[in-house]
Amino acid sequence: MQTTIAQMIALTSWGNALLQGRIAQSSDFYPGNSTFQFCAEVAFYALDPATGNWPSQPLARDPLAWLQQQADAGVDKLSLSYWPSGHTAEHTTSDRMAVGFVGGGGRWLLLTHFADGVDVWEARWEVGERQRADRKIWQVRYGQIARRVSAPASEVLALPKLRALLANQLTALTTFASEQKELGFAKTFARALDDLNTAAARLESSDLTPPGALNLPAQQLLAATETAWVFGGMGSWNDVGFAGAEYDSYCQLSDELFVLLTQALVLVANHNADFPRKAQKAWWQFWKSAAATPA
Template sequence: MNGTTSQLLSLITFGNHFLKTGQLPENYYPGNNAFKFCNKTNFLYLDSTPEGGPTENEVAAAPAHWFELLKHEGCKGLKAYYHPSENNPDGTPDHKLAGFVGGGGTWLIETIYSSYSDFWAARWEVTLPDDPESNIWSVSYGRTVANTDTIDFCPDPLQVREGLHNVLTDIQSFAQQHQLTNWADIFKEALDILDGNAPANDWHTDQINVEGYDQSTLQLIYAAMSTHVFGGMGSWNDISFETEEDNQRNNDLSFYLYDYMNRALIAGVNSIKIA
């Protein structure tokens, strides 16, 4: 699973649990897998000077402080928001850029209040490249839009489940036909999770707070997390085929798999009811 997306989803699910109960697991930060390889995770209000220059005001130095701030401000809940890229270089589809930080479309956290929403975007920067524990990343979540209309978007989980199941079945068959056994096994594992025939990877289950989600919804979330095969060298994106027909078929399947993976994450995580 892409680390930037999994961290965002972790903040949403654990943040909602905190807003409801006031509780957070001991050592959630930095102990949770979502923060592996990070040396900082803070939260900023973004604004501009009278002259038009950008300003950043840190309002929380860690996730727990941010959750407390949101609760104090009357936040009702957190939701995920995603939209595909519109102007990729050379028209490159998002699934081919998903392995790069900032690529693959835009993910935001929507913080919902009684009559408005704010939106927060993540900025990942390598600040400690030689850290002995490999905690090289500093992550800042900036409030990019404030006091705007609430979106609270949630696709139909049943329709998304069917679409994800269909494309996983097709791409698994495609991988098998081309003797890509390891990849076929990955797609089969995601199908098994979706169908309830296999447990999810511990790496994924650690990152999501399960409170408030039924088993079917968790299967959808974990299957989608297991489906993220898009990256750089050595990933599914790195595979090419002898014929243009096979390359086009792979590109089509990958496009729909990436699309339904993102839909499944939103449909699953956003299905939880907020106050």
């Protein structure tokens, strides 16, 4: 899975856990989370609503400062939303094929929920200093692209239904890849299918969500999604070539898998988003000695 997506999942899941008082050690999230490993900057900006321009100064210079601001402003919860690109005469590449490129593959949006609507945030990733010894080459900026709008209707399936559909899709892809002698990918799809039923979920990104955030079915879904995410550049499932009827089957099976996996990631990110907030000392007091630098 691309880090651009993984980071938004982490922001949503860990952000909700912090808001709800379910975790007390903020440094486990930032800067400790693996999705920030190669980021020199993760800042938050309020874009000019008239022009869409980025201001010179951020609202918050890191995720912890931003979360504190959101809590002060009365945020109820965070949620992740995925908006497919749609296909027009100008946009003919499928999201499944485009996801391997920065900024491609549909729009992943972070929503902050208030009593009177949601604010919408979208990330922009840019390469900074390529030769850094610590490999922190990415400048990540989240822009507030809409304020207090109606929350989009959720089209994510319920977890049991999504698991069943994903199992069927992985079975079909395992068979297809085996028939086409793509044995490496056949093993990958079979392993993802096994992940859906493994008693102890085999998560590749153990810190994508906080400890205890996911029940076992959600952990299994995440593990299967991580394994089955074969979309990228050279050497990925997107790079495999077929012709004729096999190509048509490949496209249909792959595009349907991509849709199911994006839904699975949204479901995982938003799992426990409505957990009741604890009545206790303000959650951001844990951050007074943390690395957060308020804007």
